[in-house]
Amino acid sequence: MEDYAKELADDFDSSESEEELVQESEVQQPLNQSSDDTLSFEARLKQLLETNLIDSRLQAILEGSGTLGVTDFYKFSRVYPLIPDLKARIAKYSDQQDSDYAELLSFVNEENQTEEYKFLLAVNEISTLINQDIEVFHTLVKIQYKSVFPELESLVLNPVDYARIVTIIRQDLANIRQHEDKLKLLVSNEKVLVIIMAAIQQVRQQFTLDEEDLGKILSCCGILMELDAILNELSTFITEKLAKFAPNISAIIGPITTSQLLIATGSLRQLALTPSCNLPSLGVKDLSSQSKTRARYRQAGYLYHSDLIKFLPEDIVRSVLRIISGKVILAARIDLSNSKPGGEIGRGYLQEISQKIDKLLTPPEQQPDKALPIPKEQKSKKRGGKRFRKMKERTQMSELRKAQNKMEFGKEEDTVMDAFGEEIGMGMSRSGGGRIGQIKINTNTNARMTKAMASRVLKQNHNQSNNHLDDFNSILLPASTPKAIESKTNTEKWFTGLLKRKPEATEATDSKKQKLE
């Protein structure tokens, strides 16, 4: 910071001394300056752009100068001395533009860019500088004019309008009505009315400045307006250039944003190669910045600040940015191929985009409440029956469980401990549920087998036991009648439960038989 301050002080001193010189030789001044400028215009421009320290500069002016003593305010503006040159160059390049369009395009594609292209890029930076200068002069005028008409600065916020109004009304607040027509050209009728009312209120306490001070204010205003004029000239210059240079892109997002994007990417070829998802983040000032003025939206770059998006509500900005950046990249490719120099496709895209924005901006359709159905009670389709009853019984609470949940009056309850050490009350389940006799156990809840399952199990068992039986039959009853065997198999079918035991028994008898033989 100290370095800055020192530098500024140096700057200041040098300019002051320069100014003294200038004052001494007023006649020679334009000649000298112009010769200086032509020699080092590029260098000065570069220097200007590099030492871009507006905030501290303004402070230095306010602190160090003692504004009242200064008679010439030109030195406060860094851009002001360059204006004649800028004008000259604009004139020069805008004359050429028709002839060298193809040439210009070729520079952009190549790495080595000519001076004209560089100038085109520099113009963009200068415009921000000019804006800063305008701000400085606005502050200066405000400070000085405050004693005459303090309310004006809050009524008219635009610096240029402010300066114009100051030059119109000067100190003549009492006769402000005479200037009404002129004021109406600058600001809206309502605003004029408010200004006039405020001025008439102010007349009584007005502090009249002497002619010299008023002269200073007016010269400041003059510089401010001149700066504004050059700004307008620059923007029309850029517009004209870019309308030829990148017609489709500038048809979509306007020349200013187009130039910003071109500068950020470096060239039209680069812009055409950029993925559209990267476009919104071009020109984002500082991602880690803590300033409160930053928009809520993360990717507040050049596109975010373009006229198309600036006034849209925050919640659709995201999708609009996506739509626009897609179209801009397409337009950039078209411009690169130079197939549509008239920019028709760009305009088509713009129309498409604005339609989409309109669609996004329309509020969702309001749906009327859906009417409730008539609360009629329908009879259940299920009717009773043996099967249905059994099905219900299977899920019902068993008698035993019901008895467990009841307690006998005036008696201690039987309890058991379960596996988790919880005490479980048995209720009336032990004593018969208050009825005479034991509680009937619900047999419906027993494990059940489907018919298919039961027959499969039966078949399996049958096969197993059949093997043994065959042996047994062959040994025991070699000459038995087939009828006997048949009856055997029939009984097997009915007493399958016994079959498990049977093999052992038959084996035992078998061995006995063998011994006997």
Added chain:
Amino acid sequence: MGSVFLPHLRTGWHVDQAILSEDDRLVIIRFGLEHESECMLIDEILYQILEKVKNFASIYLCNIDLVKDFNQMYELDDDPFTVMFFYRNKHMMCDFGTGNNNKLNFTIGNKQEMIDIIETIYRGAHKGKGLVVSPRDYSFLRNR
């Protein structure tokens, strides 16, 4: 605001016609004065549920200063508002637990409660009952 959008019954004849005209829907009439705050609340609720219950109920408003025919018969003068239910020209009663089964004369908390009451009354009315029990008990309002 709700009272602006709901149909008003300007004379006793209109009230009668409203009750007689509906064949298979409940007729709900709010007797009261639109400018009273409690009445405004119930009007708002009635307006909000109008669309939802339109299949089984129609809602009307009646200003008891303009139509004085029923004030004595239904004892409408005492309350800020009275909501009454009719089905096929028959007065439907509902046991809210407040002691007065003839009418709904207390502020109801939300729309769903009102819808539930209307549905219950409709169900009872459809079965031919003259008195139904409210789905919610409002006996806590009794001592107010």
